[in-house]
Amino acid sequence: MNDKTLAPEPRAVSARYARRDAAHDAQHYSLYASASALQAQHERLRAMRQLWRAHGWQSLAGLHITEAGCGTGGNLQDLLRLGADPARLHGLELLPERAQAARLRLPTTVAVLEGDALQAAIAPGSQQAVLAFTLFSSILDTDFRSALARQMWQWVAPGGGVLVYDFVVDNPRNPDVQGVPLAEVRRLFPHARITSRRLTLAPPLARRLPAPLLAPAAMLLPFARTHRLTWAVKTLNPSP
Template sequence: MNDPTPATEPRAVTERYARRDAAQDAQRYSLYASASVLQAHQERLCAMRQLWRNHGWESLADLHITEAGCGTGGNLQDLVRLGADPTRLQGLELLPVRAAAARRQLPAAVAVLEGDALQARIAPGSQQAVLAFTLFSSILDAGFRTTLARQMWQWVAPGGGVLVYDFVVDNPRNPDVEGVPLAEVRRLFPSARITSRKLTLAPPLARRLPAALLAPAAIVLPFARTHRLTWAVKPLTSSP
């Protein structure tokens, strides 16, 4: 394992995202243009809602929720639609361009903080949930990944948790990311109570299927799912 490198890893992540954004086809990841992206998004949203309802949360209205690596704000928009109070939501985003886009698209009451999440001033135990969606897979330095996970864990109130959505296998076409299997999530949050389920039909396969077959294929081909949604809950008696 490498030592944590707070100064260099965020810069490396910024450079990797810049390369990715320059080469990325925006239409491929558009909810409107891509039926497979829309289906995966809806599946994930339904799974997140069910997971939290099973956790005992009948409403999101009174919960403080932070997303680390909020990008352009799509997940925070989903939380608002699910009933979260915008004044209790905040997003942390390293990349200035994405942070600016999130500010434009989100309700003004949602706080968007630009910069390294390790520098965010969030009180320990103040958040009922912290989201990390395709975040850890973009952090290649294992020491920094561990440091960030510990920081996020400190923000979580006992009985709350960290919600991780990420792919579980390496992408041979993209050396700038690394798969995050369930064992890695357990390592990052060793004292958590874990609930996890596999989601998301492998994108290369999903893009080739007709829209009408996407939902059935996701059901009958569980081995072809490439991502996990994992809820890592902090015990009520846990220390920060």
């Protein structure tokens, strides 16, 4: 999709990601190169598994799951490792080059859809889980953020939910992102039953620590955790 065909906020998000990709060191996010990135991923996967097992899901097999803003497919790969069925996974990605990278990484039965998520052909009530990982923090327009949250909520079947992973504080060095505290998640999903936990040792701190100290530091310094994983559940008798 050409940027000129996008609505103003998706077009702005595309420009923000382009600036971010140009400025950031890819090694910081490489699971092979960065011990802190690997530690954060392992912590997040454990938390996801715990949340979903507490929700009553003994397996991800048979569940329909969509990720909005799937990037190059890393989170979808993690879902496959946790037992999700590739034919029941969808990835939605705004940026063409990232969507193409996801298609190359993932099994061909995983559907990767390119373009504005508000226009995605996902049937209402068809998904057991919708993921938004570091997505809302990149959307600075409040109305568009709310519209996307409403759309995601419509995709979720009763008994399922939206899983939001995002940082909770503003980054003074990056005006292109905005923290998403728990109060904002509650505003975006006002009818949800919320379960949430703080995760992820502050990346600037984590990158300075030796690998053996990362897990203990994450446990002993809860005030230094900068992200939150929130499971927003649509109850079996949902409000409108």
